[in-house]
Amino acid sequence: MVWRSLPQNRCVGNSGKKPGGQLGHKGHGLKVDREPDEVIEITPETCPDCGADLSKELSFHSDTRYVYDVQIEVKLTQYDIGETVCPNCGVCVKAQAPTEAKSAINYGNTLRSLVVVLTQYAVVGINKVHLILRDLTGLPSKFRNNQEHNEPICREDRQYN
Numbered sequence: 001m002v003w004r005s006l007p008q009n010r011c012v013g014n015s016g017k018k019p020g021g022q023l024g025h026k027g028h029g030l031k032v033d034r035e036p037d038e039v040i041e042i043t044p045e046t047c048p049d050c051g052a053d054l055s056k057e058l059s060f061h062s063d064t065r066y067v068y069d070v071q072i073e074v075k076l077t078q079y080d081i082g083e084t085v086c087p088n089c090g091v092c093v094k095a096q097a098p099t100e101a102k103s104a105i106n107y108g109n110t111l112r113s114l115v116v117v118l119t120q121y122a123v124v125g126i127n128k129v130h131l132i133l134r135d136l137t138g139l140p141s142k143f144r145n146n147q148e149h150n151e152p153i154c155r156e157d158r159q160y161n
Contacts, residue, residue, distance in 0.1 A: 074137045
């Protein structure tokens with residue numbers, strides 16, 4: 001059997017226009033909608049033709065480029081929980097730890113929410129989520145599949161013991 005390639009515009013007639021965005025067409029690409037967090041000036045240091053040093057020469061602005069990026073940073077918060085003696089009755093009173101810090105070592109709400117998004121919305125398996133978190137953060141991940149334990153990970157009304 002001999003295979004033939006079909007013409008590219010088989011179903012659509014040739015409009016005679018060049019491919020790509022047409023003159024006057026408003027683009028729908030990425031937009032810069034805020035001030036940049038960092039501005040880096042880049043000036044030529046040497047002439048590519050003759051090798052002359054240009055580092056001390058005046059330069060003019062000729063182009064602007066933007067890069068959107070995400071910085072993944074592990075934030076470790078230590079809660080030092082105080083205890084004091086009541087001057088009225090002599091009872092020892094211990095301050096309450098924040099909800100997200102109920103045991104000695106915990107994952108924060110943002111990290112826990114990321115796990116929910118990855119496993120429920122993006123349908124990434126829990127073993128791959130372990131690998132992703134380990135590779136991105138360097139943290140050992142001990143998230144368990146809470147569906148097996150009937151224990152919601154993201155509900156606000158979850159009761160902590």
